Amino acid sequence: MIYVITAVHNRYAITEAFVKRLIAQTEKNWNLILVDDGSTDGTADMVKSLVPEAVILKGNGNLWWGGALHEAYKYVKANVADSDYIFISNDDVDFPDDYVERAVAILDKNPDTILTGCGISKQTGEQVDGAVNFDFLKGGGTCEQGDERTGNCASTRSIFLRASDMKKIGGFHPVLLPHYGSDYEWTIRAWRKKKMKILCVSSLQYEVNEETTGDHATKNRTLKQIFQKRSTSNPLYKATFCFLASPWGKKTASFVCQCYRTVFPKRK
Numbered sequence: 001m002i003y004v005i006t007a008v009h010n011r012y013a014i015t016e017a018f019v020k021r022l023i024a025q026t027e028k029n030w031n032l033i034l035v036d037d038g039s040t041d042g043t044a045d046m047v048k049s050l051v052p053e054a055v056i057l058k059g060n061g062n063l064w065w066g067g068a069l070h071e072a073y074k075y076v077k078a079n080v081a082d083s084d085y086i087f088i089s090n091d092d093v094d095f096p097d098d099y100v101e102r103a104v105a106i107l108d109k110n111p112d113t114i115l116t117g118c119g120i121s122k123q124t125g126e127q128v129d130g131a132v133n134f135d136f137l138k139g140g141g142t143c144e145q146g147d148e149r150t151g152n153c154a155s156t157r158s159i160f161l162r163a164s165d166m167k168k169i170g171g172f173h174p175v176l177l178p179h180y181g182s183d184y185e186w187t188i189r190a191w192r193k194k195k196m197k198i199l200c201v202s203s204l205q206y207e208v209n210e211e212t213t214g215d216h217a218t219k220n221r222t223l224k225q226i227f228q229k230r231s232t233s234n235p236l237y238k239a240t241f242c243f244l245a246s247p248w249g250k251k252t253a254s255f256v257c258q259c260y261r262t263v264f265p266k267r268k
Contacts, residue, residue: 033054067178
């Protein structure tokens with residue numbers, strides 16, 4: 001069985017399109033774990049009408065991405081067999097009908113692996129996601145290019161792994177990293193502490209709609225906006241990420257670098 005995990009909040013049409021994309025998959029042995037974080041638009045009822053066996057985990061609107069994935073992790077740990085597969089995905093991505101089938105076939109050949117799809121921007125046609133080599137001193141990273149590339153982390157926008165490996169990695173940090181950075185910390189932990197491979201295969205492509213994902217406000221932010229949970233510039237979460245994800249010898253340097261990049265985002 002393949003368990004598909006996604007988290008939503010009041011995105012009825014986007015979530016509906018995602019579920020219909022799953023239904024169209026050539027791989028039919030799947031079920032959906034939907035973390036509905038306080039939606040008021042009838043999303044959960046719509047999903048149940050399309051996938052009656054779907055597991056709906058409820059939030060109050062304050063889970064955010066890291067908290068939602070932690071709730072899904074707790075469900076997987078308690079209810080999913082080690083031999084099953086996990087597909088974590090944003091609900092605003094698009095992929096071909098054989099996407100899940102091909103991903104599982106690739107994963108079967110690669111033990112101890114987190115497999116990430118190759119994310120292509122709907123707007124530009126360029127690769128915007130995949131295996132990333134995060135530089136702890138520079139405070140950032142870029143997607144590796146090529147047919148089969150590895151990195152030290154990946155976003156959870158579209159990844160596959162075995163349920164046994166998800167349990168081995170452990171949960172997320174819903175309080176310390178409620179949103180941005182939660183996926184990089186988790187996959188870095190898998191790579192650094194559990195010796196897992198972060199693999200991207202270029203032929204396993206999915207489409208990213210950059211207009212419906214990410215934190216787009218980057219200029220002229222108020223102090224309140226900077227300290228929001230969904231802000232990529234939040235210094236509290238940047239510091240937390242540094243101390244959770246960085247190797248011991250680089251924690252202080254990584255934190256200083258992150259602070260500098262927050263204050264001077266245009267400087268190298």
